[in-house]
Amino acid sequence: MRARALDDVFAALAAEGEEAKILAGGQSLVPALNMRLLEPRLLIDINGVPGLGAIAEHDGGLRIGALARHAELGRSPLVARLAPLIRQAIPHIAHPAIRNRGTFGGSLAQADPAAELPACAVALDALIHVASVRGERRVAAHAFFKGLYETALAPGEIITAIDIPKPAPGTRTAFLELARRRGDYAMIGLAATARIEDGAMRAPRLVFFGVGVKPVEAMAAAGALDGGALRDRIAAAREALGEDLDPPGDLQADSATKLHLARVLLARGVHALAAGAA
Amino acid sequence: MSEAVDIRLTVNGEAVARRVPARQNLVDFLREELGLTGTRAGCEHGVCGACTVRVDGAAVRACLVFAAQLDGARVETIEGLSESGEIVDLQAAFHARNALQCGFCTAGILVAAAELLRDMPRPSRADIRDHLSGNYCRCTGYHAIVDAVETVARQRGAAGNTP
Numbered sequence: 001m002r003a004r005a006l007d008d009v010f011a012a013l014a015a016e017g018e019e020a021k022i023l024a025g026g027q028s029l030v031p032a033l034n035m036r037l038l039e040p041r042l043l044i045d046i047n048g049v050p051g052l053g054a055i056a057e058h059d060g061g062l063r064i065g066a067l068a069r070h071a072e073l074g075r076s077p078l079v080a081r082l083a084p085l086i087r088q089a090i091p092h093i094a095h096p097a098i099r100n101r102g103t104f105g106g107s108l109a110q111a112d113p114a115a116e117l118p119a120c121a122v123a124l125d126a127l128i129h130v131a132s133v134r135g136e137r138r139v140a141a142h143a144f145f146k147g148l149y150e151t152a153l154a155p156g157e158i159i160t161a162i163d164i165p166k167p168a169p170g171t172r173t174a175f176l177e178l179a180r181r182r183g184d185y186a187m188i189g190l191a192a193t194a195r196i197e198d199g200a201m202r203a204p205r206l207v208f209f210g211v212g213v214k215p216v217e218a219m220a221a222a223g224a225l226d227g228g229a230l231r232d233r234i235a236a237a238r239e240a241l242g243e244d245l246d247p248p249g250d251l252q253a254d255s256a257t258k259l260h261l262a263r264v265l266l267a268r269g270v271h272a273l274a275a276g277a278a
Numbered sequence: 279m280s281e282a283v284d285i286r287l288t289v290n291g292e293a294v295a296r297r298v299p300a301r302q303n304l305v306d307f308l309r310e311e312l313g314l315t316g317t318r319a320g321c322e323h324g325v326c327g328a329c330t331v332r333v334d335g336a337a338v339r340a341c342l343v344f345a346a347q348l349d350g351a352r353v354e355t356i357e358g359l360s361e362s363g364e365i366v367d368l369q370a371a372f373h374a375r376n377a378l379q380c381g382f383c384t385a386g387i388l389v390a391a392a393e394l395l396r397d398m399p400r401p402s403r404a405d406i407r408d409h410l411s412g413n414y415c416r417c418t419g420y421h422a423i424v425d426a427v428e429t430v431a432r433q434r435g436a437a438g439n440t441p
Contacts, residue, residue: 026342026344030323034341043300048345079383094412098342100337101343183412
């Protein structure tokens with residue numbers, strides 16, 4: 001069905017329950033349908049719901065509509081200024097024709113553990129707007145991702161928008177990903193932010209993806225970096241990363257390889273943060 | 279999922295009105311309903327790029343869009359791009375450089391390459407490879423394709439007909 005308003009979505013979700021799937025960009029959902037991995041009774045196409053695709057400044061930060069396409073995020077001057085991490089991440093998402101359709105809200109709702117935007121949302125402390133017939137609630141990104149393809153979305157709920165808070169002055173960002181082929185899902189990736197003050201790193205945030213069932217924030221490694229002269233702390237942070245990550249092996253790499261690659265990305269990320277413009 | 283949906287759209291500039299099964303992918307609609315067989319169904323999960331067409335000016339995977347979603351849309355396929363002459367230089371360069379063998383992937387690659395040259399008039403070879411990374415070709419090894427696209431970028435730049 002073609003929804004023309006959120007009320008249409010709520011009504012259809014209420015009527016069909018788990019048998020209904022929301023169709024946003026469709027770049028993960030339609031492959032699953034084509035391969036007959038999913039057989040929902042109803043698809044609710046939200047592409048005709050007005051206002052869901054807007055990208056606007058809000059409280060000094062950003063409010064991004066759930067239907068904003070990856071390509072639009074990559075081109076947006078507002079995103080470049082207020083959430084450069086997202087701009088850095090976009091080229092790593094699949095391929096141009098996929099980015100022309102795929103949406104921010106869809107990527108978060110899909111919650112693929114190797115996807116780029118969920119990690120960005122956590123690193124940027126995004127606030128995810130979730131609506132249902134019961135009203136609207138907002139979920140912090142770190143609490144939104146629950147497990148493998150599992151989110152805080154309850155039955156009947158839909159993501160409507162994502163708020164990205166205003167970046168603190170002097171914030172720098174870095175986005176790194178390793179994949180065997182351009183456009184593949186990541187073997188491993190890192191979304192990082194930090195402030196650089198007098199040559200020291202302050203309040204670093206290191207969110208890895210492709211290392212578990214959901215984005216993983218590396219608290220111990222970040223703690224080892226915090227406040228230190230940049231290059232002195234890298235070895236300690238690499239060591240500490242072993243406390244943060246216990247990546248399960250997969251078809252691409254075993255656990256030890258993934259941890260090694262995470263340490264490589266950590267060091268590259270710190271150098272990128274140190275070298276990057278604010 | 280079994281119901282039919284009425285859609286009106288333009289395909290290669292012509293108005294089309296059809297009742298389509300809700301489940302029909304755009305690539306199947308183009309090929310089976312409209313007879314536009316230049317668009318190929320390859321992997322059918324968005325990886326190979328053979329079905330790439332233009333919808334409302336943007337390259338998309340026709341295997342990952344339902345025809346029922348395209349009420350009011352403007353669809354352009356390789357047939358339309360060929361007839362309009364928009365990519366005549368790309369097609370000539372592909373021919374000259376032997377940038378195709380079996381041709382299965384070529385329509386999708388031309389649609390993708392046309393978008394690259396529209397958005398980035400002077401792409402480097404790395405830019406071309408990056409942009410075409412979502413289009414598989416099992417014959418050419420890509421080198422000739424990159425050559426052809428690069429040639430056209432230079433020709434268009436020299437002709438001054440790029441913005």
